Amino acid sequence: MTDLENPEKGERTTENAAESETVLSDSLQNEAALPVGAAEEVAAEVEPEVAPKGKKSKKEKKEKVPLSREERKKNIIKNVKYWTMLNIGVLILSLGVHMFEIPNHFVMGGVSGLSILLTPLFQNIIPNFNENILITIINVILLIIGFIFLGKGVGLKTVFCTVMYNAELWLFELIIPMETTLSGEVATLMEAIYAVVTVGVAQAIIFYCGASSGGTDIIALIVKKYAKVNIGPAVIASDFVIAFLAFFVPGSSKGIAMLSILGVALRSFAIDGIIENIAKTKYVTIITMHPEVVSKVILQDLNRGFTKYDAQGGYTGDPRTIIITVCKRAQAIRLKEKLYLLDPASFVIITDANEILGKGFAAKF
DSSP states (O other): OOGGGOGGGOOOOHHHHHHHHHHHHHHHHHHHTSOHHHHHHHHHHHSOOOOOTTSOOTTTSOOOOOOOHHHHHHHHHHHHHHHHHHHHHHHHHHHHIIIIIHHHTOOOSHHHHHHHHHHHHHHTTSTTOOHHHHHHHHHHHHHHHHHHHHGGGGOHHHHHHHHHHHHHHHHHHHHSOOSSOSSSSTTOHHHHHHHHHHHHHHHHHHHHTTOOOOTHHHHHHHHHHHHOOOHHHHHHHHHHHHHHHTTTSTTOOHHHHHHHHHHHHHHHHHHHHHHHHHTOEEEEEEEESOHHHHHHIIIIISOOOOEEEEEEOTTTOOEEEEEEEEEEHHHHHHHHHHHHHHOTTOEEEEEEESOOBSTTSBSOO
16 A cells, blocks of 8 residues: 555645655556566565564564474473473472371471461361361462462462372372371471471472472462562571461470471571582583594583683693583583593593573573
């Protein structure tokens, strides 16, 4: 459509209108002088494809490159490893709560701690009421609240972990009923240590996978969204509040309350330490005379990138190549083994990297 035909452009001056008509007349004459096919090509060049407002034209759309068979295989293996690791974390969490927290009445924060604290109050009203029932009820309520306030922010992984956690608690109650504690004594320091270690390891694995076990984590996410508070301190604060409530609930042991508060503090340190060790990375510097051999090992065997630059030996003056790369701890071990076989004369320096930001590691700065 020309400007003359477009009412939204407003009124035009007579001079501009005449100029437009002259240009239009010239273009029509030129088009008539060309063969039919050529005229269509000219028209296509003069009037390029314009996509509707808010939509991209076909040319602007990025073509999806199909993955190769090897890439699809790698993606499948990666997903299987991820969901297996996440399931192991949820399984250990359910086991720790069922075998150590509930039998000892440890109130170490979270939905499990809140349920352990409140269950005796409901048992006076409802017969056969137990902690698993209350854990399930609270988790379902918090999931609903999460969907209301966060929408898709709740996430598939959080829903998955919540459902599996409750299902496994009920399963353990059926196949491993805990009439008493494993040691036969209630609220011993050893039982508290096992509760801290099992639940701490489980939560570290789940957090490392970028998921959460739901429960009070959903409340922390809501607080983060509306109050701009970091989720870590919010979760720890809620766990301490729940543990402190054990001092004021009638019938609750003060000794159990003290062990619970100690457990919350130790568990927060344990989670940080475990995640740091799981995610620990290595910074590797390799000084070599055979850069093509080292490059092939890093690219093909480790599937990592590297940076290299030329150097010179200080004593011999011979040319050298310095290659630097970062990788996981297990990959650093493989790299050492490969270099020992393929380039034993290379000089290798491996140090711990406290934090790495960029593609393949942390996603955000």
